[in-house]
Amino acid sequence: MRWEKEKNWRGVLQRNVSLYVYNAFLKEVLARFKFRGDYILAKAFSPAIQKVLHRTPYDLLVPIPLSSERIAERGFNQAKALADEASLQTTEVLTRIHTEKQSKKKRFERIHDVQIFHVSEQAKVDGKVILLIDDIYTTGATLHQAAKALKDAGAKTVTSFTLARG
Template sequence: MNLYLQAYCLICHDRLQPDTSWKAIFSAEKEILICPTCENKFEKITGEKCRICSRLFRDLDERFRFDDLCHDCVRWEEDLEWQGYLDSNHSLFLYNDFFKEVMAKYKFRGDYVLAKLFAERIADSLRLLNPDLLVPIPLSCKRLYERGFNQAEALILEAGLSPANLLTRKHLEKQSKKSRTERIHIPQVFQVNRQLEIKGTEIILIDDIYTTGSTLRHAAKLLKEEGAKRIRSLTLAR
């Protein structure tokens, strides 16, 4: 353990206080990236949740819950155009105000190092899901140029894993500017890289945020039509 190297929280930039206990001195050192105050602002998704999208039922009016599904997922699954394409989404955190600000720094202000915050949780989750392929949701060439990196691919790389770039993306208006209805009814935004084998594979799509599920379902639909056996997704926030 290095007791003298001064480190700073990657989010608030306050100084990090080293752990000088005997346990810390004689155990393998784990890199500390954020302060306890910032760490406590991340709200982990725990408790009863929607079987498909990970929406917490405690935050949902009972009128919009149908057994183990939320109203939104029932609507998706009742639509024959989208039924059965996305098997499930697994999200790690709630998209609260704090997480929104962290994502703004990560995605829109180019703070790539923030991907390291989630590396361990991503790796642990993927070990449990055990997919054949990890497919990051791609950016269009224009959006990639603006941001400098693909935030979904960075999460895979920082977790020490290899992305399978099966998809490319056409450039359209930002999804954040669209309503739920507009997101659902946009034309297919993805294309498949047919140089990679897809048939019979179990795929995990990686993205930063699950909002309406439209982006993930567009990707899942295309990959299942190309022969993928099962499509799940892992996102940082819901």
């Protein structure tokens, strides 16, 4: 609701669907997955992800990318891992510039940050229904920035799916 009140963000991201509430238990599980490299945890979420995404219409499933620095640090992209382990085909059309971790920023900083995403293949997104996938929706800044880049590149609509919402 807050995003829709901001003129620059109105209509950018149609909606987000999350499987779980980002509670203390899930926070620990996702920390193990993302920050301690426990990649196999992505498999545990596969049946639930498949169930939701197989009944969700989209042309392209786009994982939220990490910067090359963050990939080197973690060894994998958690959004892509969730899709891969659920046997879902992704299309990587976004690139990301390296910035301070979103979790280290305050809400105001996240919302008013400079655009951190770039569409690398505009022809692939033009006129398409895009579904973004990521692990956590907190303030929504990451997903809204990605959606804005895709909409500006000609995407018809952009929605998102996250494992958790906090």
